[in-house]
Amino acid sequence: MIRRNAQAPLDPATDAAQLLRRIGFATLALALPVAALVSRRAAVVLAPIGVVLLALAALIEEPGWFRSNLKRAILSRPGFVLIGLCGWSVLSLAWSPYTLSASEKASNLVLAVTLGFCGAAALPDRMRASNLNLAALGTGMAAIFALAITAYLALGPVAPTGEASSVERGVSIVLIMAWPALAWLLSRARGLSALGLAIVVGLLALTRFEDGEAVAMICGAIAFGAVSASRTAAVRVIAAGVGGLMMLAPLLPFLLLPVVARLSDDAGAAAQSLGIWVDVISRDPVKLITGHGLDTVLRGRTTGGLPQETPVTLLFETWYELGLVGAAAAATCLYFAILAAGRMPGALAAGGVAAYVTAFALAAMGFATLQTWWLMTLVAVALLFTAIARGQYRTDRPVAPRNGAPTPREARTTDAAPGETAA
Numbered sequence: 001m002i003r004r005n006a007q008a009p010l011d012p013a014t015d016a017a018q019l020l021r022r023i024g025f026a027t028l029a030l031a032l033p034v035a036a037l038v039s040r041r042a043a044v045v046l047a048p049i050g051v052v053l054l055a056l057a058a059l060i061e062e063p064g065w066f067r068s069n070l071k072r073a074i075l076s077r078p079g080f081v082l083i084g085l086c087g088w089s090v091l092s093l094a095w096s097p098y099t100l101s102a103s104e105k106a107s108n109l110v111l112a113v114t115l116g117f118c119g120a121a122a123l124p125d126r127m128r129a130s131n132l133n134l135a136a137l138g139t140g141m142a143a144i145f146a147l148a149i150t151a152y153l154a155l156g157p158v159a160p161t162g163e164a165s166s167v168e169r170g171v172s173i174v175l176i177m178a179w180p181a182l183a184w185l186l187s188r189a190r191g192l193s194a195l196g197l198a199i200v201v202g203l204l205a206l207t208r209f210e211d212g213e214a215v216a217m218i219c220g221a222i223a224f225g226a227v228s229a230s231r232t233a234a235v236r237v238i239a240a241g242v243g244g245l246m247m248l249a250p251l252l253p254f255l256l257l258p259v260v261a262r263l264s265d266d267a268g269a270a271a272q273s274l275g276i277w278v279d280v281i282s283r284d285p286v287k288l289i290t291g292h293g294l295d296t297v298l299r300g301r302t303t304g305g306l307p308q309e310t311p312v313t314l315l316f317e318t319w320y321e322l323g324l325v326g327a328a329a330a331a332t333c334l335y336f337a338i339l340a341a342g343r344m345p346g347a348l349a350a351g352g353v354a355a356y357v358t359a360f361a362l363a364a365m366g367f368a369t370l371q372t373w374w375l376m377t378l379v380a381v382a383l384l385f386t387a388i389a390r391g392q393y394r395t396d397r398p399v400a401p402r403n404g405a406p407t408p409r410e411a412r413t414t415d416a417a418p419g420e421t422a423a
Helices: 012-035 041-062 062-076 076-094 099-122 129-155 161-187 191-204 213-229 231-247 248-262 265-283 296-303 312-340 347-364 370-391 408-412
Strands: 003-004 419-420
Touching: 012 041, 012 129, 012 161, 012 370, 041 062, 041 099, 041 161, 041 370, 062 076, 076 099, 076 312, 099 213, 099 296, 099 370, 129 161, 129 191, 129 370, 161 191, 161 213, 161 347, 161 370, 191 213, 213 231, 213 347, 231 248, 231 312, 231 347, 248 265, 248 312, 296 312, 312 347, 347 370
Parallel strands: none
Antiparallel strands: 003 419
């Protein structure tokens, strides 16, 4: 039962913080997936705005708590590894032949990591269910809207190139943001709503089968089922498999090339791409340690330094640009991230692991590896999972203080509205 506490004094600062937090979370969960269908730069603009609003809310409500959370996240073991990866990426600018474009790419990576740290530190210990419902609402609305636009483009007149590109990018964002929405609905035992969202998202994924999103979603669904069936074993296997695949990527072309070469002529492009990968490794094995520098794959293909058939997968780009050091840091980050997702409560564990597997599968197939809009989308997805994990029901009852009044921490972590108390 929720009742109005007439004796509780009004706190304009707390009310302002809660309003900013609601707007910031709505920007990430509701506005971003819908706006991405009509604007190619929606994620680039809206994700930073949402994080800034969340950080302002935390600074207004309790600055010391925000700073302590941020410090604890940075000084954690995964935080050190992630910062080390960013530092090595920036350091690789020293030997990259394309310093200007590589600097932009490095700054985008640093910005995404910074937003992730600040956004996670700004989220309260107890998120309101009214805020978290926006995750399912935004994804559902965006998925239905995307299906309608896709059907119109398929049956109607030929759309302009920019409009079609916005829809394709928006569909990819909706698909990856479906995992936290499904996890939230399942955590609240809303099975029919989760089933309806899964059907709509599944139909939407089928429209992107040729570009690999459907295959990536299937991989995520398999991971979801495996974690739901046996959480501990599945999480460890998936984390080790993803991290190991990143670490052993240079061996893949040597193992796959004989197999692909025996297939039909339709596999000629894949065989040629693997052959270039083998040639790059054999020609300059020393560069496997340091890499050639950030952004050398894309610029090399553009300027003719690398053949057009050069692989665009994240596995090749990481090793070619950042070498063993960068690949080891990336593999470690993925390993810890999947383990952390597997420790989330209830259905969040399966949804979090499925989201990581989907994103990794997309990047491994060469989809938007380190493009700014994709980095910002992944930041938004990570923050949605963090918020939903903090919105689960408590398993223990907080100890009441001696004077009977709630402590500031307890008042902030309840589901009551401003000026109300839970009874």
